[in-house]
Amino acid sequence: MRFPQNLxxxxxxxxxxxxxxxxxxxxxxxxxxxxxxxxxxxxxRKLVGPHPQWSFQIAFTRSQFDEIITWLERHRQDLSVLVHGDTGNFFLDHTEHAYWLGEEHKLNLRMA
Known part of the structure:
Protein backbone atom coordinates (compact mmCIF):
# COMPACT_ATOMS: atom_id res chain seq x y z
CA MET A 1 0.00 0.00 0.00
CA ARG A 2 1.36 3.43 -0.96
CA PHE A 3 0.65 6.61 1.00
CA PRO A 4 -0.82 9.43 -1.13
CA GLN A 5 1.65 11.66 -2.96
CA ASN A 6 0.91 15.15 -4.25
CA LEU A 7 1.64 14.72 -7.97
CA ARG A 45 -26.34 4.83 0.20
CA LYS A 46 -25.88 2.83 -2.98
CA LEU A 47 -22.99 1.73 -5.16
CA VAL A 48 -21.84 4.43 -7.57
CA GLY A 49 -19.26 4.20 -10.35
CA PRO A 50 -16.38 1.82 -9.68
CA HIS A 51 -16.82 1.96 -5.90
CA PRO A 52 -17.57 -1.36 -4.13
CA GLN A 53 -19.14 0.31 -1.09
CA TRP A 54 -21.33 3.31 -0.37
CA SER A 55 -19.22 6.44 -0.57
CA PHE A 56 -19.02 10.18 -0.86
CA GLN A 57 -16.50 12.19 -2.84
CA ILE A 58 -14.29 15.06 -1.75
CA ALA A 59 -12.78 17.16 -4.56
CA PHE A 60 -9.67 19.19 -3.79
CA THR A 61 -6.60 20.72 -5.38
CA ARG A 62 -2.85 20.30 -5.12
CA SER A 63 -2.64 23.25 -2.71
CA GLN A 64 -5.20 21.58 -0.39
CA PHE A 65 -3.64 18.12 -0.62
CA ASP A 66 -1.48 18.01 2.53
CA GLU A 67 -4.17 19.50 4.74
CA ILE A 68 -7.02 17.22 3.63
CA ILE A 69 -4.94 14.02 3.58
CA THR A 70 -3.72 14.73 7.12
CA TRP A 71 -7.27 15.56 8.24
CA LEU A 72 -8.72 12.41 6.66
CA GLU A 73 -6.02 10.20 8.18
CA ARG A 74 -6.83 11.64 11.63
CA HIS A 75 -10.62 11.51 11.35
CA ARG A 76 -11.49 8.53 9.13
CA GLN A 77 -11.47 6.14 12.11
CA ASP A 78 -11.50 2.63 10.56
CA LEU A 79 -13.06 3.72 7.27
CA SER A 80 -11.15 3.35 4.01
CA VAL A 81 -10.47 6.29 1.74
CA LEU A 82 -9.51 6.04 -1.91
CA VAL A 83 -7.42 9.06 -2.98
CA HIS A 84 -6.66 9.58 -6.65
CA GLY A 85 -5.55 12.17 -9.12
CA ASP A 86 -8.29 13.69 -11.28
CA THR A 87 -6.53 13.87 -14.63
CA GLY A 88 -9.48 13.02 -16.87
CA ASN A 89 -8.27 9.47 -17.54
CA PHE A 90 -10.78 7.31 -15.64
CA PHE A 91 -8.75 4.09 -15.79
CA LEU A 92 -5.38 5.60 -14.79
CA ASP A 93 -6.96 7.79 -12.12
CA HIS A 94 -8.43 4.71 -10.42
CA THR A 95 -5.33 2.52 -10.83
CA GLU A 96 -1.91 4.17 -11.35
CA HIS A 97 -2.95 7.48 -9.75
CA ALA A 98 -4.72 5.83 -6.78
CA TYR A 99 -3.68 5.58 -3.13
CA TRP A 100 -5.44 4.29 -0.02
CA LEU A 101 -5.87 5.41 3.54
CA GLY A 102 -6.90 2.28 5.41
CA GLU A 103 -7.91 -1.00 3.83
CA GLU A 104 -7.66 -1.22 0.04
CA HIS A 105 -10.78 -2.33 -1.83
CA LYS A 106 -11.06 -3.86 -5.28
CA LEU A 107 -12.72 -1.41 -7.66
CA ASN A 108 -15.14 -2.31 -10.47
CA LEU A 109 -13.10 -1.01 -13.41
CA ARG A 110 -15.13 -2.79 -16.09
CA MET A 111 -16.84 0.51 -16.80
CA ALA A 112 -13.52 2.11 -17.90
Missing amino acids: YQHYHAHLYYDSSSVEVAQHIYQKLQSMSEYRLGRFH
Whole structure:
Protein backbone atom coordinates (compact mmCIF):
# COMPACT_ATOMS: atom_id res chain seq x y z
CA MET A 1 0.00 0.00 0.00
CA ARG A 2 1.36 3.43 -0.96
CA PHE A 3 0.65 6.61 1.00
CA PRO A 4 -0.82 9.43 -1.13
CA GLN A 5 1.65 11.66 -2.96
CA ASN A 6 0.91 15.15 -4.25
CA LEU A 7 1.64 14.72 -7.97
CA TYR A 8 -1.43 16.14 -9.75
CA GLN A 9 -3.32 19.44 -9.97
CA HIS A 10 -6.73 18.03 -8.95
CA TYR A 11 -7.84 15.14 -6.74
CA HIS A 12 -10.78 13.13 -5.53
CA ALA A 13 -11.02 11.23 -2.27
CA HIS A 14 -13.82 8.71 -1.75
CA LEU A 15 -14.68 7.77 1.82
CA TYR A 16 -16.19 4.26 2.01
CA TYR A 17 -18.84 3.09 4.47
CA ASP A 18 -21.67 0.60 4.83
CA SER A 19 -24.82 0.22 6.92
CA SER A 20 -22.80 -0.44 10.08
CA SER A 21 -20.58 2.64 9.66
CA VAL A 22 -22.98 5.10 8.01
CA GLU A 23 -23.30 7.23 11.18
CA VAL A 24 -19.53 7.66 11.42
CA ALA A 25 -19.42 8.62 7.75
CA GLN A 26 -22.27 11.11 8.19
CA HIS A 27 -20.39 12.78 11.04
CA ILE A 28 -17.24 13.08 8.88
CA TYR A 29 -19.33 14.42 5.98
CA GLN A 30 -20.90 17.08 8.21
CA LYS A 31 -17.49 18.12 9.57
CA LEU A 32 -16.17 18.49 6.01
CA GLN A 33 -19.25 20.53 5.02
CA SER A 34 -18.53 22.97 7.84
CA MET A 35 -14.94 23.38 6.61
CA SER A 36 -16.27 24.64 3.23
CA GLU A 37 -12.89 24.58 1.46
CA TYR A 38 -13.70 21.29 -0.25
CA ARG A 39 -16.34 20.33 -2.80
CA LEU A 40 -18.33 17.38 -1.50
CA GLY A 41 -20.31 15.00 -3.65
CA ARG A 42 -23.55 13.35 -2.63
CA PHE A 43 -23.72 11.10 0.39
CA HIS A 44 -24.58 7.81 -1.34
CA ARG A 45 -26.34 4.83 0.20
CA LYS A 46 -25.88 2.83 -2.98
CA LEU A 47 -22.99 1.73 -5.16
CA VAL A 48 -21.84 4.43 -7.57
CA GLY A 49 -19.26 4.20 -10.35
CA PRO A 50 -16.38 1.82 -9.68
CA HIS A 51 -16.82 1.96 -5.90
CA PRO A 52 -17.57 -1.36 -4.13
CA GLN A 53 -19.14 0.31 -1.09
CA TRP A 54 -21.33 3.31 -0.37
CA SER A 55 -19.22 6.44 -0.57
CA PHE A 56 -19.02 10.18 -0.86
CA GLN A 57 -16.50 12.19 -2.84
CA ILE A 58 -14.29 15.06 -1.75
CA ALA A 59 -12.78 17.16 -4.56
CA PHE A 60 -9.67 19.19 -3.79
CA THR A 61 -6.60 20.72 -5.38
CA ARG A 62 -2.85 20.30 -5.12
CA SER A 63 -2.64 23.25 -2.71
CA GLN A 64 -5.20 21.58 -0.39
CA PHE A 65 -3.64 18.12 -0.62
CA ASP A 66 -1.48 18.01 2.53
CA GLU A 67 -4.17 19.50 4.74
CA ILE A 68 -7.02 17.22 3.63
CA ILE A 69 -4.94 14.02 3.58
CA THR A 70 -3.72 14.73 7.12
CA TRP A 71 -7.27 15.56 8.24
CA LEU A 72 -8.72 12.41 6.66
CA GLU A 73 -6.02 10.20 8.18
CA ARG A 74 -6.83 11.64 11.63
CA HIS A 75 -10.62 11.51 11.35
CA ARG A 76 -11.49 8.53 9.13
CA GLN A 77 -11.47 6.14 12.11
CA ASP A 78 -11.50 2.63 10.56
CA LEU A 79 -13.06 3.72 7.27
CA SER A 80 -11.15 3.35 4.01
CA VAL A 81 -10.47 6.29 1.74
CA LEU A 82 -9.51 6.04 -1.91
CA VAL A 83 -7.42 9.06 -2.98
CA HIS A 84 -6.66 9.58 -6.65
CA GLY A 85 -5.55 12.17 -9.12
CA ASP A 86 -8.29 13.69 -11.28
CA THR A 87 -6.53 13.87 -14.63
CA GLY A 88 -9.48 13.02 -16.87
CA ASN A 89 -8.27 9.47 -17.54
CA PHE A 90 -10.78 7.31 -15.64
CA PHE A 91 -8.75 4.09 -15.79
CA LEU A 92 -5.38 5.60 -14.79
CA ASP A 93 -6.96 7.79 -12.12
CA HIS A 94 -8.43 4.71 -10.42
CA THR A 95 -5.33 2.52 -10.83
CA GLU A 96 -1.91 4.17 -11.35
CA HIS A 97 -2.95 7.48 -9.75
CA ALA A 98 -4.72 5.83 -6.78
CA TYR A 99 -3.68 5.58 -3.13
CA TRP A 100 -5.44 4.29 -0.02
CA LEU A 101 -5.87 5.41 3.54
CA GLY A 102 -6.90 2.28 5.41
CA GLU A 103 -7.91 -1.00 3.83
CA GLU A 104 -7.66 -1.22 0.04
CA HIS A 105 -10.78 -2.33 -1.83
CA LYS A 106 -11.06 -3.86 -5.28
CA LEU A 107 -12.72 -1.41 -7.66
CA ASN A 108 -15.14 -2.31 -10.47
CA LEU A 109 -13.10 -1.01 -13.41
CA ARG A 110 -15.13 -2.79 -16.09
CA MET A 111 -16.84 0.51 -16.80
CA ALA A 112 -13.52 2.11 -17.90
